[in-house]
Amino acid sequence: MPELPEVETVRLGIAPVLEGHIITQAQTRRGDLRRPFPKDFAARLKGHKVKRLRRRAKYILADLDSGETLVIHLGMSGRMTVQAEGKAASKIGTYVHDQGEGLSKHDHVVLETDAPARILFNDHRRFGLMELIPTETLEKDKLFRDIGIEPLSPRFSAKHLAMSLAGKKTPIKSALLDQRVVAGLGNIYVSEALFRSHISPKRLAGSLKTNEMKRLVPAIKKVLRDAIKAGGSSLRDHARPDGALGEFQHHFLVYDREGKPCKLGCKDKVRRIVQAGRSTFYCPKCQK
DNA sequence: AGGTCAACCTGAGCGC
DNA sequence: TGCGCTCAGGTTGACC
Numbered sequence: 001m002p003e004l005p006e007v008e009t010v011r012l013g014i015a016p017v018l019e020g021h022i023i024t025q026a027q028t029r030r031g032d033l034r035r036p037f038p039k040d041f042a043a044r045l046k047g048h049k050v051k052r053l054r055r056r057a058k059y060i061l062a063d064l065d066s067g068e069t070l071v072i073h074l075g076m077s078g079r080m081t082v083q084a085e086g087k088a089a090s091k092i093g094t095y096v097h098d099q100g101e102g103l104s105k106h107d108h109v110v111l112e113t114d115a116p117a118r119i120l121f122n123d124h125r126r127f128g129l130m131e132l133i134p135t136e137t138l139e140k141d142k143l144f145r146d147i148g149i150e151p152l153s154p155r156f157s158a159k160h161l162a163m164s165l166a167g168k169k170t171p172i173k174s175a176l177l178d179q180r181v182v183a184g185l186g187n188i189y190v191s192e193a194l195f196r197s198h199i200s201p202k203r204l205a206g207s208l209k210t211n212e213m214k215r216l217v218p219a220i221k222k223v224l225r226d227a228i229k230a231g232g233s234s235l236r237d238h239a240r241p242d243g244a245l246g247e248f249q250h251h252f253l254v255y256d257r258e259g260k261p262c263k264l265g266c267k268d269k270v271r272r273i274v275q276a277g278r279s280t281f282y283c284p285k286c287q288k
Numbered sequence: 289a290g291g292t293c294a295a296c297c298t299g300a301g302c303g304c
Numbered sequence: 305t306g307c308g309c310t311c312a313g314g315t316t317g318a319c320c
Contacts, residue, residue: 003313034296034315058314076314077298106298125297127314170291179315186313236300236312255313277293279311292320302310 002074004151004184005227006238006246007058010080013241017082017117018062019053025112033108033123034075038132044068045111045132057147057183061138069135071143075127082241084117119241146180151220156182158213165205172208173201174276176220185220188233188255191281193220195254200287201273201280226251254281262286 002010026045028037038044048064055061062070074080103110109121109130121130133141148164149156164181165172175181176190185193194201197215199208208216232238232246235256239245249256253263258272258281268285 006313073314075297076312124299125312125314127296129315168290174291177314188313233313238313276291278314290320292318294318295316296314298312300311302308304307 002058002078002238003186003189004058004224006232007060007074008055008228009232009240009246011053011055011060014080014082014119015053017084017113017115018050021113021115022049023111024114027110029108033126033128033130035129037130045070056144057179063135067135068132069138071131071133073129075123075125077125077237078123078128079237079239080241081120081122082117084115147183148179148181149183151182151184151224156217158217161217162213165208168205170205171201171275172199172203172205173280175205187278189223191255192223192253195282195287196223198287201275201282254283257281
């Protein structure tokens with residue numbers, strides 16, 4: 001599922017029942033996701049307060065008062081759902097009835113907080129991840145040490161991107177998917193940003209001109225901001241923690257539109273090609 | 289060093 | 305109804 005806008009949507013959705021709250025219970029319902037859960041995972045969560053809930057790249061980070069950070073990655077199909085009652089339910093603007101013990105077989109982690117609320121982590125493909133890492137050394141951890149700039153940071157500029165891409169011989173599509181270059185972009189938003197800046201996905205990253213960088217960077221920021229406002233894109237798996245679907249899929253200009261007319265009205269059709277094993281959608285006429 | 293590709297895992301959709 | 309194939313929002317480790 002999730003690229004930056006979906007991860008941010010999930011973060012915002014669980015924040016009201018997690019940030020500032022104590023994790024009263026934690027349960028893993030199998031031994032692993034992409035990797036085994038950390039040793040004593042549940043015990044290291046239980047009784048601790050979440051001081052702050054933040055996001056870095058496609059990771060949700062819950063800083064605990066124990067000095068550790070709970071690191072959550074949703075992989076391709078990860079979802080988080082909040083079940084709350086009373087005061088907590090009004091906070092998240094919904095009321096999901098307690099489904100009793102009716103957990104599905106892919107509800108792999110259950111967290112309970114003193115909101116009170118229950119948060120389910122569901123991930124049928126299990127490409128997701130949960131780790132506990134000392135907050136102090138988080139940035140030096142293998143997971144984060146090579147991650148690039150946050151695209152919504154003011155420091156992410158045409159100049160910055162030009163530096164990162166200088167000399168790169170990989171196609172711009174693949175370069176933007178590389179989390180070491182920019183953090184949080186994925187297959188949907190790269191296609192959309194390239195279309196919106198009229199740049200061909202096949203162009204070699206190092207060959208982009210200054211004026212093209214000056215179109216690309218604002219296009220990336222705008223598409224991400226618009227998608228966050230829309231609650232992300234719901235294709236198959238993504239839903240907000242309150243159960244509502246994201247809406248940004250209705251605003252796709254190229255993604256998943258193979259064979260359909262170009263939305264710039266050029267009379268050509270959207271093409272699908274495969275780059276580095278992933279689908280890319282673009283208009284050969286409008287993107288040079 | 290930089291770049292490409294298969295593998296990880298389950299489910300949905302499609303053609304037959 | 306069912307089988308087999310393809311594809312899916314990500315990351316990573318092995319390989320040129």
